[in-house]
Amino acid sequence: MSTPDITLYTWPTPNGFKVSITLEELELPYKVEAIDISTNRQKEEWFLKINPNGRIPAITDGEQRVFESGAILLYLTDKYDKERKISYPPGTPEYYEQLGWIMWQMGGLGPMQGQANHFSVYAPVRSDYAIRRYVDETKRLYDVLEARLIESPFLAGDKYTIADIICFGWVRSSRIHLDFNLGNWPSLNKWFETISKRPAVQKGLKVPPPSKTEEEWKNILADARKRILSKENTDRY
Known part of the structure; x- marks a missing residue:
C-alpha cells in the first residue's frame, strides 16, 4: 500500500464530516485545510483546480485530486481499506x-x-x-x-x-x-x-x-x- 499524502479540504457540514470520519476510521494521516464556505473561499481559482464544482469536501492525495464526497469515500476504501474494516470487497x-x-x-x-x-x-x-x-x-x-x-x-x-x-x-x-x-x-x-x-x-x-x-x-x-x-x-x- 502506498504512503498516504492526503489533504482534506473541508468545513463542518454533513458532507464534510463524511470524509473526516472515514479518514479517522481508517486511521490515515491527513492534513486539514479549512474552507470557510461563508466567505466563498471554495469559489477561488486555486480551489477550483481541486474541485471544478467549487464545493467541499475534496481531497488531494499526492498528485491525485478527488472531489464529490461519495467518490472520495470509494477512493479511500478502494486504496487504503485493504482489511475491509469499513467496506465490502468489490464484486461481492x-x-x-x-x-x-x-x-x-x-x-x-x-x-x-x-x-x-x-x-x-x-x-x-x-x-x-x-x-x-x-x-x-x-x-x-x-x-x-x-x-x-x-x-x-x-x-x-x-x-x-x-x-x-x-x-x-x-x-x-x-x-x-x-x-x-x-x-x-x-x-x-x-x-x-x-x-x-x-x-x-x-x-x-x-x-x-x-x-x-x-x-x-x-x-x-x-x-x-x-x-x-x-x-x-x-x-x-
Whole structure:
C-alpha cells in the first residue's frame, strides 16, 4: 500500500464530516485545510483546480485530486481499506448493496434534506409550499432508512461501512436544522446512537474544530426557523 499524502479540504457540514470520519476510521494521516464556505473561499481559482464544482469536501492525495464526497469515500476504501474494516470487497453482493445506499444518499437524502434545511432555516423569504415539500420528502426518506434498519443492523449488511458514514451526518443534522425527533424512527435512532459512540466518529465531527457546540447551533437554528415563519408566506397559486 502506498504512503498516504492526503489533504482534506473541508468545513463542518454533513458532507464534510463524511470524509473526516472515514479518514479517522481508517486511521490515515491527513492534513486539514479549512474552507470557510461563508466567505466563498471554495469559489477561488486555486480551489477550483481541486474541485471544478467549487464545493467541499475534496481531497488531494499526492498528485491525485478527488472531489464529490461519495467518490472520495470509494477512493479511500478502494486504496487504503485493504482489511475491509469499513467496506465490502468489490464484486461481492454486499459491495453493490453498499454502492446502492451511497448513490441513494447522493441523489436523494442529501439534495432533499439540503433543500429542507435551506427553506426552513436559511431562505430570505418564506415559502410554505417549499418547506412542506422538502421536509415531507425528507421524512419519507427517513421512512426508507427505518425500513432498511428494521431488517438489517447497518445499511449495507451486518457491518458498519461507508454506506452508514455517508448518511450519518445528514441524520445528525436533522435534529439541529429541522428539529426532527429520531425517536419517531426507532431503528434509525438505534443505528444513530450506535454510530455516534464510535471514537473515530467523535473525532471526525471535530474536523475542523467547530466554532459552537451542537446545542448552541440548535438554539441558533431554532431562532432562524422562527424568523422565517414570522415572515409573510410568498407562495402565490
